[in-house]
Amino acid sequence: MNLPDYEYLRKLLKDRSGLDLSADKQYLIESRLLPLSRQCGLAGISELVQKMKGGSASTIAQVVEAMTTNETFFFRDKVPFDHFRDAIMPELLKARAGRKSVRIWCAAGSTGQEPYSLAMCVKEMSAALAGWRVEIVATDLSQEVLEKSKAGIYSQFEVQRGLPIQLLVKYFKQSGEFWQINADLRAMVQHRQLNLLHDFSQLGVFDVIFCRNVLIYFDQDTKINIFNRLARSMEADGFLVLGAAETVVGLTDTFKPYPEKRGLYRPGGAPATAAAAMPKIAAMAGR
Structure with missing residues (x-):
C-alpha cells in the first residue's frame, strides 16, 4: 500500500x-x-x-x-458488570422507585455480547425488579454486527468466552454447533444503527450508558465532543461506564469518577472544550 x-x-x-x-x-x-x-x-x-x-x-x-468491527465477548472485563449489579442498580432501585423504569444504552453494542450480558444481569435481579420496566438500547455503526446481535446466535467458542456455564444453560438453547439466546432476552434489547460522531439526541435520555472500548480509537477533540453529548443524554444522577483503557480525567468535567469504582462515572460539572482540556493533560504529563 x-x-x-x-x-x-x-x-x-x-x-x-x-x-x-x-x-x-x-x-x-x-x-x-x-x-x-x-x-x-x-x-x-x-x-x-x-x-x-x-x-x-x-x-x-x-x-x-x-x-x-471490534472484538467483544460476554461479561467482558467482569468489573463493569459487578459495578452494574452492586452499585448502579441498587442506587437506581431507590432513585427510580417512583417511576419504576430504567433506561440503559450500550453505545457500541457490536454483536450483542454486552447488551445481552446486561439483560442477563437484569433477569437475575427479577425479584427486586418485579413491576419495573427496563429498556436496553444497543447501537453500533455496523449494520452487519447489529444483525448478528438481533439473531442472538453464537458459536461454541463465543459462548465459552466469559459466559458462566450456569447462565449458558439457563438463557441459551443449543442448535447443533451453535447457541441462541432465549427469545425473552432478545426481546429486552432494541437495536439501532448509529454513528457516535452524529447527533444521537433522538435516542432520548438514559439512566445508564455503557460506552466501552470505542473512545480509545478517537482523537482528543472527538472524545470531548462525545462526552459533552453523552452528558446531555443522561439523567443528572445517571451512570457512565467506560472501558478499562478509557477515562474522562484530563478531558472533561462533565463527568466525575465514582469513588473506588474503576471505569464508573457520574455527571457533574460544565461541558469541556478542547482548549480547556489541553492544560490539564499537559499538567498530568509533567508529573
Whole structure:
C-alpha cells in the first residue's frame, strides 16, 4: 500500500467513523482490507481505493465496517458488570422507585455480547425488579454486527468466552454447533444503527450508558465532543461506564469518577472544550 492511499484511507475513516489512525498503522489497514479487496474481486488495496474514489458508496461502507468491527465477548472485563449489579442498580432501585423504569444504552453494542450480558444481569435481579420496566438500547455503526446481535446466535467458542456455564444453560438453547439466546432476552434489547460522531439526541435520555472500548480509537477533540453529548443524554444522577483503557480525567468535567469504582462515572460539572482540556493533560504529563 502506497502512502497516498494510506493517507486517503486515514482521512476517510476519521471523517466517517472517528477512527484516528497514527502514521504507523498501515499493517492494521492491510490486515483488515486485503481480505475485503479479494472478496470484491480486486487485486489489492490500491484498486479498492480507486473504487472508493470513483464514488462507490457500498465499497466505502464495507471499508468502514471492516475497520471498525471490534472484538467483544460476554461479561467482558467482569468489573463493569459487578459495578452494574452492586452499585448502579441498587442506587437506581431507590432513585427510580417512583417511576419504576430504567433506561440503559450500550453505545457500541457490536454483536450483542454486552447488551445481552446486561439483560442477563437484569433477569437475575427479577425479584427486586418485579413491576419495573427496563429498556436496553444497543447501537453500533455496523449494520452487519447489529444483525448478528438481533439473531442472538453464537458459536461454541463465543459462548465459552466469559459466559458462566450456569447462565449458558439457563438463557441459551443449543442448535447443533451453535447457541441462541432465549427469545425473552432478545426481546429486552432494541437495536439501532448509529454513528457516535452524529447527533444521537433522538435516542432520548438514559439512566445508564455503557460506552466501552470505542473512545480509545478517537482523537482528543472527538472524545470531548462525545462526552459533552453523552452528558446531555443522561439523567443528572445517571451512570457512565467506560472501558478499562478509557477515562474522562484530563478531558472533561462533565463527568466525575465514582469513588473506588474503576471505569464508573457520574455527571457533574460544565461541558469541556478542547482548549480547556489541553492544560490539564499537559499538567498530568509533567508529573
